[in-house]
Amino acid sequence: MTFELWAVVTATEQLAPLVAAGLSGGAAVSAVAVGPLELAQTASGMGVAKVYWIETSPGLAAEAYTGAVGELARRSAARAWLASAAPGPRALLGAAAAATGAGLTTGGVALRLDGEQVVVEREALDGAVIETVAANGPIAVVWGLGEGEPAVGAPPAEIEPVPAASPWAVESLSIEAAGGGLSQASRVVGVGRGVRARADLALVEELAEAFGAEVGCSMPLADDLHWYAEERYIGRSGLRIAPAVYLALGISGQPQHVEGVRGARVIAAVNSDPEAPIFKTATYGIAQDLYEVAPALVRALRDN
Amino acid sequence: MKTIVIYKWFRSAASALVRQDGQVDWGGAKMAAGDDDPAALDIAKAVAGPGGTVTGLTIGDGETAWVLARGVERALAAPAVGPLTDELATARALAQAVRLVEAADAVEAADAVIVADAAAHPGVAPALAAELGRPVVLCVSSAAADGSQITVRRRVGNAVEVICLPPPAVLGAVAAGEEARPPGMMETIRARKKPVVELPVTPPPEALERRGTRPPARLGARLFGGSPDDAASALVAALRADGVL
Ligand SMILES: Cc1cc2nc3c(=O)[nH]c(=O)nc-3n(C[C@H](O)[C@H](O)[C@H](O)COP(=O)(O)OP(=O)(O)OC[C@H]3O[C@@H](n4cnc5c(N)ncnc54)[C@H](O)[C@@H]3O)c2cc1C
Numbered sequence: 001m002t003f004e005l006w007a008v009v010t011a012t013e014q015l016a017p018l019v020a021a022g023l024s025g026g027a028a029v030s031a032v033a034v035g036p037l038e039l040a041q042t043a044s045g046m047g048v049a050k051v052y053w054i055e056t057s058p059g060l061a062a063e064a065y066t067g068a069v070g071e072l073a074r075r076s077a078a079r080a081w082l083a084s085a086a087p088g089p090r091a092l093l094g095a096a097a098a099a100t101g102a103g104l105t106t107g108g109v110a111l112r113l114d115g116e117q118v119v120v121e122r123e124a125l126d127g128a129v130i131e132t133v134a135a136n137g138p139i140a141v142v143w144g145l146g147e148g149e150p151a152v153g154a155p156p157a158e159i160e161p162v163p164a165a166s167p168w169a170v171e172s173l174s175i176e177a178a179g180g181g182l183s184q185a186s187r188v189v190g191v192g193r194g195v196r197a198r199a200d201l202a203l204v205e206e207l208a209e210a211f212g213a214e215v216g217c218s219m220p221l222a223d224d225l226h227w228y229a230e231e232r233y234i235g236r237s238g239l240r241i242a243p244a245v246y247l248a249l250g251i252s253g254q255p256q257h258v259e260g261v262r263g264a265r266v267i268a269a270v271n272s273d274p275e276a277p278i279f280k281t282a283t284y285g286i287a288q289d290l291y292e293v294a295p296a297l298v299r300a301l302r303d304n
Numbered sequence: 305m306k307t308i309v310i311y312k313w314f315r316s317a318a319s320a321l322v323r324q325d326g327q328v329d330w331g332g333a334k335m336a337a338g339d340d341d342p343a344a345l346d347i348a349k350a351v352a353g354p355g356g357t358v359t360g361l362t363i364g365d366g367e368t369a370w371v372l373a374r375g376v377e378r379a380l381a382a383p384a385v386g387p388l389t390d391e392l393a394t395a396r397a398l399a400q401a402v403r404l405v406e407a408a409d410a411v412e413a414a415d416a417v418i419v420a421d422a423a424a425h426p427g428v429a430p431a432l433a434a435e436l437g438r439p440v441v442l443c444v445s446s447a448a449a450d451g452s453q454i455t456v457r458r459r460v461g462n463a464v465e466v467i468c469l470p471p472p473a474v475l476g477a478v479a480a481g482e483e484a485r486p487p488g489m490m491e492t493i494r495a496r497k498k499p500v501v502e503l504p505v506t507p508p509p510e511a512l513e514r515r516g517t518r519p520p521a522r523l524g525a526r527l528f529g530g531s532p533d534d535a536a537s538a539l540v541a542a543l544r545a546d547g548v549l
Contacts, residue, residue: 061467063441066434085426087442087460087476094430094440097392103511104391104427117513124517125317126424129326132515133389139512140392142426168439173455173466183462187548211549223481236423237445237480239462245548255317256339259423266548268539269525284542285525286535296536301549303537 001026003113005080006052008032008069008096010062010088012042018082019047020148025111027080030157032072034065034092040159047151051159061172062088066095068164073099079118080111081140093140102138109144126255127281146242146263178231178239187213188243190234190261193220194250194271194290198227204249207294210301211247218251235260249290253278270294305356305415305449305471308405309348309376310398311341312366314425315387326518335366335387340420342486343479345374347447348418351454351475359414361401363505372495373487379498380405382505390510395431400505402436413438413472416447416454421476429476439469442476 005027007018015031022029030050031043040053054068073081073096081102083093097104107123109130117134123144124131133139182188189208195201208215215232222233234241235257242263249270251257258281261267269278274287286293312335319333348358360371360379364386368379385397402417413436421429421442433440447456455468456475487495528538543549 061441061465063439063467063469066430066440070434087421087458090426091430091433091440091442094395094427094432095434097427098395098431098434101511102392104395104431105389105512106391106424106426119515123520124424125320125322125328127520128317128320128322129328129517130520131517133512134515135511135513137511140427168469170439170441170467170469173468175460175463175465177463178459219481237459237478245543245546255423266543266546267525268543274527279525279527282525284539285527286532286539287527287529288532288535292532293536296532297540299533300536300540 002028003079005029006032006078008083008089008092010034014084015046016150017145017148034062044157044159047154048157050157052162053159054162054164061170063091064167064170065164070095070099072162079138082143085142097140100138102140103135104140106142107144108141182214182216185214186244188216188246189213190216190248192218192251203294207298210298218257248278252276305352307348307352307416308359308414309345310361310419312337312362328517335364337370338420338422340477340479342483344418344420344477347477351416351447351449368500369492369495372498373491380501380503382503385505385507389514390512391425391427392431393508393510395428395435396508398432399435401503404503415471416473418475418477421478433474438472438474440474441467443478444475
């Protein structure tokens with residue numbers, strides 16, 4: 001048996017993980033695309049059964065359309081609603097949940113139908129546990145995974161325009177990019193308070209060079225110590241990066257920092273404390289003094 | 305303007321004890337101030353502006369002294385609402401409480417309701433806005449009211465965005481760091497003596513059934529040992545094998 005899943009998106013890159021989650025859970029996936037026509041067109045080729053398209057007016061933020069999404073949700077038979085944690089789609093997901101009375105949860109990593117219930121596995125307590133929740137009616141989930149291969153060669157799905165009668169006057173006045181090269185880099189070395197003195201950053205810079213990486217840092221290195229510019233700290237309130245590899249040096253791995261590197265494909269950590277929380281998140285680790293490991297890494301990288 | 309700040313409406317993950325088998329023991333953990341609660345309060349004060357009013361609202365066993373010690377004169381609580389699994393149910397409880405405050409003030413709506421856009425419960429702020437039938441902006445780091453508009457700044461991805469919207473609105477607040485100047489012991493003790501008004505909010509039904517918790521599949525990093533050179537070579541080899549170097 002299958003069930004309907006609607007994925008709410010405001011930008012193309014949000015869709016693939018949601019479609020992948022839906023398809024692997026046995027759902028028939030439709031997209032609710034809130035944005036320009038190009039968004040709906042791209043979405044239609046990504047393995048969905050149908051695209052409901054709410055056209056946005058230039059100058060209005062996606063949040064202006066919460067009412068329209070609520071209206072659409074009221075006439076939907078979807079059993080599951082998914083959106084990424086980005087503010088725009090999340091605002092719209094909240095509207096869909098309120099309109100349908102859907103059980104609302106966060107950090108979804110898998111979902112399936114079990115008898116009459118939709119069952120969702122979610123990361124809870126900063127990733128310390130996986131919780132299973134189930135709903136007899138609709139369920140809405142802020143999806144926790146940013147990965148998922150886009151469907152290739154899928155036949156284009158029908159696009160149904162959905163009128164948005166009176167959007168809220170939520171106007172985007174300006175948007176300024178921050179982060180520069182660091183936010184796009186495929187390799188990043190992140191440095192934290194494990195480095196004892198500013199002069200020792202030379203060690204980190206040398207490693208970054210051998211690694212072909214940009215350098216970022218934890219918040220205290222920018223905010224308290226001012227060793228790096230504000231734009232260089234990574235985390236919940238700083239940059240969110242998605243490099244192929246993130247190497248954390250002397251970073252404890254507090255949840256606020258780790259949130260900024262969740263998109264990294266591989267995380268490696270060097271920390272002298274084997275109990276440091278970063279080792280719970282990292283794929284690889286070296287539980288030793290970074291002052292010895294960083295030069296050794298430079299040698300290993302240069303050796304071949 | 306009139307604003308309502310909602311604080312201490314969930315328990316901190318740090319106060320949960322996770323056992324080896326993945327069972328979670330909350331002990332006697334209370335509703336706690338989240339990372340973003342101080343930012344929510346700052347934003348509520350900024351939007352209210354001089355001459356405006358800020359009302360503090362908490363649920364469950366959230367201590368009202370938190371907001372009273374931070375310069376807010378009026379604190380209300382909805383003690384019957386405990387921690388809920390379903391974020392929509394939480395939002396519905398908060399919406400009920402907001403409406404009761406507004407009814408008591410004989411206003412149609414407070415100009416802004418500000419609530420932490422908490423990483424652990426990111427569905428609550430938007431669902432609250434939808435329940436109240438008001439526009440919402442999430443991830444707000446600062447805000448100001450100018451005339452009949454609310455202007456907010458927020459970080460989306462790696463960009464800073466300025467947005468304006470009309471009141472009444474809901475803002476989801478995020479903090480940029482630790483609270484700058486937490487109140488001292490004396491202020492907190494004085495605040496505990498101030499009156500608290502209780503609101504008769506009934507906990508809404510939840511649409512989610514909890515089936516239990518288990519430890520995550522991957523328990524930590526693969527650690528490379530030996531001499532620093534051995535460990536470094538092994539790490540570089542692993543990264544090469546993964547195709548990321
Ligand atoms: C609202 C809020 C938002 C926040 N947002 C962010 C954010 O966006 N980004 C962010 O980074 N933080 C953020 N923080 C702060 C966060 O909670 C942590 O305090 C911070 O990330 C810690 O930085 P750190 O890991 O560099 O330092 P520490 O936690 O002090 O860790 C240093 C680590 O270095 C290790 N170490 C020491 N010496 C050595 C050595 N010789 N070799 C190897 N390892 C060594 C130690 O074992 C330790 O684990 C936020 C906090 C709040 C309250």
